[in-house]
Amino acid sequence: MTKDDGETVEEQKKKPCRFWIWALSSVLFRLILISFAGNLNLSSRPEVSTPLTSIRRLAEGYWLKQASMSPYAGSMYHGSPLLLSLLGLLTVQRIKGQPSHLFCSLVFVIADILSAILLRGIGHKLQMAYGLNARLLGLLKSPTDKEGILPSGDIAALVYLWNPFTIVCCVGLSTSPIENMAVILALNGAVTRRVPLAAFGLVMATHLSLYPAILTIPVIFLLGYGLDAPPLKLFLQTRNVESDNRSSTSSASKQAKSKPTAQLPFLWRTVVHFVFWVLVWSLCVLVLCGLSLSKHGGLEEMFKRTYGFILSIEDLSPNIGVFWYFFAEVFDFFRSFFLIVFHVNILFMLLPLAIRLKHRPCFLAFIYLAISSLLKSYPSVGDSALYLSLWALFVNELADMKFSFFLFCGYLGVSLLSPVMHNLWIWRGTGNANFYFGNAIGYACFQIVFVVESVSAMLNHDRALKKCNPNHQKVKN
């Protein structure tokens, strides 16, 4: 017995060791790639840098600002003024003999590592919650029994670090690692119940790329209801069965069944606390932005050039989304109609998902992020990297997801074909825009299948829990 204990302790010691080795090697891999960054020319790939995240545009914005013009003069820079003052200085710093933008790359590597660590924190919490819930439902017998529960935190962190999409974004100098970090920070804050941190992450993420604003719903659920858990009904049934066993009268059980189920306590105080902090941080951000843009049009200009640019899809340069081609082709008369339709498509799905998945707020956040990356006006692979690593947080729940191999092949195929099609169209001139657009449509389809399958796998998992639950059978009988 003691021997076994010793082995498990050793294993537990070994596991973090292995994790850190993998994490360090991913950092090393990044550094090696950065030293070849000039040859790879990743920063000009449309898959990596969109008009919102391109470092060249940021450098242009910084140049304009240095020339005492508004950074938003011209249609180059559309990012946040705070990011400009943080990264702008680094874009002009150069060491002889080293690739340009070296400091920026290092910042992005650090952002990636921080995101991975934060993800690991989220994963640990979720894993503990999963174990606890399984024990409560009676699926696991002993409190030390951890068989079958995968260390989702480590897996998610490694998936994030070793995902080719993340690596490409980091080496390709797009600002999406920082945006992703803000999103993960918000989730981490909510999971670990550090309300100011969650509010800060959410405000920063919204400020940087607008779409994370929809994460307000899952974060509030996380703070109000707590971590992901199976539906409340199951616990109530378990409790009922226990009481049945005690009283062993059918009438009592019937009464218990018909009794309105007790609501899960919603922690209003935490949520109010959160809203307060959101207001505080938004005020801070707005004041800082206002100060940095006071000479050049102020906040109104900022909102027009960042959020306005995102919502009106002015830039029609190709990316892996489908909107650029759609709005390059659609008749001007219908332009505003389709703009509304596509943006509302995100909003329409929020409520049904929130109702159905309110007991799993983290999973809800993942689905929201996947949807927004699908329907974003300027998507990049950085967004996919984020939701794919969040998906890895639910390896335990989503173990029997359908089409996973098909999806893997799809993502692989699209990411291989996309540069080829782009090359054929833009550089060789032998293909036309439809080639690249077809690729983008394929990518959108794979993402749709991915989202739908994840949702149904999670719902099936809940159903399966119901069936596996030994008490469930009794209740039925």
Add this chain to the structure above:
Amino acid sequence: MARTVLTWWIPLLILQSFLLAIAFGSNEVEEEFSESLLLKPLPDRKVLAHFHFENRAPPSNSHGRHHHLFPKAISQLVKKFRVKEMELSFTQGRWNHEHWGGYDSLSSMNAKPVGVELWAVFDVPHAQVDTSWKNLTHALSGLFCASINFLESSTSYAAPTWGFGRSADKLRYGSLPREAVCTENLTPWLKLLPCRDKDGISALMNRPSVYRGFYHSQRLHLSMVDSGEEGLGSGMLLEQSLTVVLQPDTVYDGKDLQPSWSLSSLFGRKVVGKCVLAKSSNVYLQMEGLAHQALWKNEEFELSTQPDRTLRESSSFLYIFNIDKSSDSEPFDLGLTWKLPSKWSCKQAPLHASRFLMGSGNERGAIAILLKATESQDKLSGRDLTNGGRCTIRANVFQIFPWYVKVYYHTLQIFVDQQQNTSSEVLKKINVSPSTDKMSSGMMEMMLELPCEVKSAAISIEYDKGFLHIDEYPPDANQGFDIPSALISFPDHHANLDFKEELSTLPLLSKFKEKSLVRSYTEVLLVPLTTPDFSMPYNVITITCTVFALYFGSLLNALRRRIGEEERFLKSKGKKTGGLKQLLSRFTAKIRGRPVESPSSESTAAAQSSVLSSKLLFKIILVAGVAAAWQYFSTDK
């Protein structure tokens, strides 16, 4: 009754006309018109002909809206849009700075970029300048049969501050490199002349010979002349010039002689008399850089007509011919016959500018402007020695970028003699107004200060190519888009013809005597942009919408599905079978000629499918019926 009115009115009218005549007579300054033609043999066996017409309306209020000689269309334009100064040029072909000269008044004023170039200074409040510009472009467009109205959109013009060489804050500049210039632009231009092309020097403008040339540029320059007197308006000065470079037809005689020519061989016509309305009417012949005496017949060449006057300039001779004497019986036909081979070169601008594109593919590229030192640079006198004894050449670069060329100004690099230079050493001043997508064009003004001993200087700037909406592409989208010429001017260098004589009676020469800024335009660049598939709008809309419908439907379905309920629903469905359905299934079975399938619980799937098909059939019939009824009723009315 009518007769009595007439008898009263006629004397009154006569009286009025007398009064008017007195009013005109009392005004001493009159409108003036003068015509002149400058001919100049060029070193590369070509001949330059520069027609110059000057129309001067004196400042006065008494004229009202009426003019003797000045074109009414132009004066109305000036009054309506309050134009202070304006220049419009139509050019075809490129001025060869190396052979045709880059450091004389003629080239600095008349070497223009390809297509249409228009700039105007307005005398209106700042807020109204853009409106005036838009109206002016429309008016000119109608007046000259050209698509100048394309300059109306804010994406095609700019407001230069100092780089253009004229510091006026109400200046607007625009150019259309693709405009094809032809005879339909020349005819309205000629209509502004009092004698049109019927008489005088302008009668030489035989269309085929003018448009056969290597270069032709018709220019219209309008400026207001301040009278300086109180209460009097400002006068107007309209200069119209046509510059053509022609190749005389010659037979090669093996002696390397410059080609001999005459007016009739160049234009196919002769001058048969002056325009009677012109105050002065002269033909000039400029012989440049020759070491001969000022004789009109010497061992090198011979003129067919004796000049009325000969003028000596620092490096050239000018022969002046008066065409007053010529008539139908005795037409004026100046000819030049070479006797000895001779070579000379034209004065060059300090730096020769050229511009080119770098990079391949349709995603990004770079524009480079290359300034090369010319051979004659050492002989130049216009050096600026103020900078602590260091000899420097200053050059202004003025460049407009259309919005679809998205320039990264932070990538601006300057190379001096192939060595990359930090900007502050060479770049003295820079003014940038970045372009906004679909809103305004970008503009860059730079002042470079280069050392005199510089061999070459290059400026490069990177850009991304924009992607346009399908409606924004011109009909020939794959031809590419033009970037207007850059203007390189040398603020320390001025060109003029240095005469000692007083020349106020000869308008063209007095104009050349004034100092003018040395400037040169670069080539127009053709940027190919990627095109979307123009035949795809419907496909793209339907495919994209299908994909999003798929997303919305399948996700909602996944959320809505409840397995337990579905099982119960299927069970209940299996139990009940309606009478109508049975009837229908019997009916279909009869049609198919098969025995009736008994709806049993085992073959629920089959039953379901038959139910489905009957439902479908019913729906189709319903829809068809509705459609037929609709068709019937709608066609009835």
